[in-house]
Amino acid sequence: MSDAVGEFAAFIDATLPADHAERLDHYRHDDRLRADYQVAAFEAGWLVPEWEPELGGHGLSPLDALAVRIEGARRQTPRTLNVQGVGVVAPALRRFGTAEQRERLLVPVLRGEQWWALGMSEPGSGSDLASLRTTARRDGDVFVVSGQKIWTTQAHQSRWCTLYVRTDPDAPRHAGISCLILDLHAPGVDIRPIRRAAESVDAFCEVFLDDVRVPAANLLGPEGQGWRVATESLAHERDMIWINNWVDVERSLAPVLAGELAPDLAARAGRLLADAEALRFTGLRTVLRRTAGAPVPEFFVLKLLGSEAAQAAAQLALDVHGLTSPALFDDLVESLGATIYGGTSEIQRDLIGEKVLGLPRDR
Structure with missing residues (x-):
């Protein structure tokens, strides 16, 4: 474990309630906790850990920042109330904003003060x-x-x-x-x-x-240059999407794998375990390639694979356990948006065909 991950884990332990992991279904709807955690993470430099300290980061390398994000996803730290603010808008302001725009707007969006x-x-x-x-x-x-x-x-x-x-x-x-x-x-x-x-x-x-x-x-x-603004800022969001999708698949499968499964359900679980590992290794490879300045064709596959695997895992958990827990149904309903936000699966397939496979556009 890197020093950064250890420091971040200590921050989580000191900031979140002691029973956060045990009562996750309760705390995930606690808007006050989510807002307070965002402010605390920003002030401690963990909200955007790869950014320079004067903008609320730690100046971490891409790999250390990735490790911190994975730790946060595994610990299921509170999701920001205005996800697109931190995930998409803040990187766009930092990269393309004028000095006046950054001075006026950047810190309020990072602190969650303006949605x-x-x-x-x-x-x-x-x-x-x-x-x-x-x-x-x-x-x-x-x-x-x-x-x-x-x-x-x-x-x-x-x-x-x-x-x-x-x-x-x-x-x-x-x-x-x-x-x-x-x-x-x-x-x-x-x-x-x-x-x-x-x-x-x-x-x-x-x-x-x-x-x-x-x-x-x-x-x-x-x-x-709006197309460039959109594509570069969305790239930041999609790094977090694949990490969260991977963790969501693992979390959905944990109760499924705890008991005996009928052959058809076991086959579905096995395929999803393979998808989760493929997602993890592909995500890590994209970060390594991007850090080295190499082309990253795998990037276009991550969103499609991750969102569809997360959706399938939530459906499997509900099929295995039924409505024994309202959280399982909530997880499934929430997963339905995974194939829409950040670019629909249909658009992702178009991008893979055009950008990765080199197929001609049909229009």
Whole structure:
């Protein structure tokens, strides 16, 4: 165990309740604990451990930071209340934000003081960001934005949104997109929550934009470079997704493997054990290759394999034990979103075909 992992484990022991592991089903819904843990982790440098100390990190190497994240996932540390804020928005602000944007917005999102939404998906587009139709027309020192977003997680609870818009309708699909920092309290923004299937599912919203005026100073990254902003910031989120998926598979399988299984259930469990190991080794290989500056084609496989394995493991646990525990049903319902958030499985298969296998696009 590296010194960093040992220090982080000691931080967890000192910060979380002594019965956290035993009463996980209770604490996972304790919003006060989750908020307090995020602040404590930020102040101690464990929220973004690879970042420089002045931004709340420890300056760890990618491998040490990975080890810390795996330890956190195994210990099931409280998930941040506004996951996309830390996982996607903060890396985008750090990488593409102006000095003024970073000074004003970065620490509040890391501490969980200001929540953020991601304005990506649109009706008829889903995870295909390049097909977005929301427009932003330049009018002096503002952009005038019109369009609609959907499946916008926590928009009704958030103050800000990284809004992806088409600023150049004549440019190629990927080249005419820009990212704007949208104040969700601005005139012309209409947010409508979508009914949820269960309390364990994050809150989604529709967001309607009717001639919303966004200051040009709120452009995140260069104009026309929104595709780059999105792909680079989502890469940070997907590192955590595969780790959490791997741990979720192992956690779902633990009670399944504790007893005797019928042959068909044993076969399903065996395949999932193999998937979990494949996910772990593939994830480790991507970090090593990225650290060495080498191409990382495996990256595109991780999200697909991990989300589908986590979903299958939750279903198997419920099939084996039935509704003996409400937590098993909650786990299954929560896992249903795994093949949607961070890019749907259909889009992941398109990316694998295009980026890994070199297959031609059909459009």
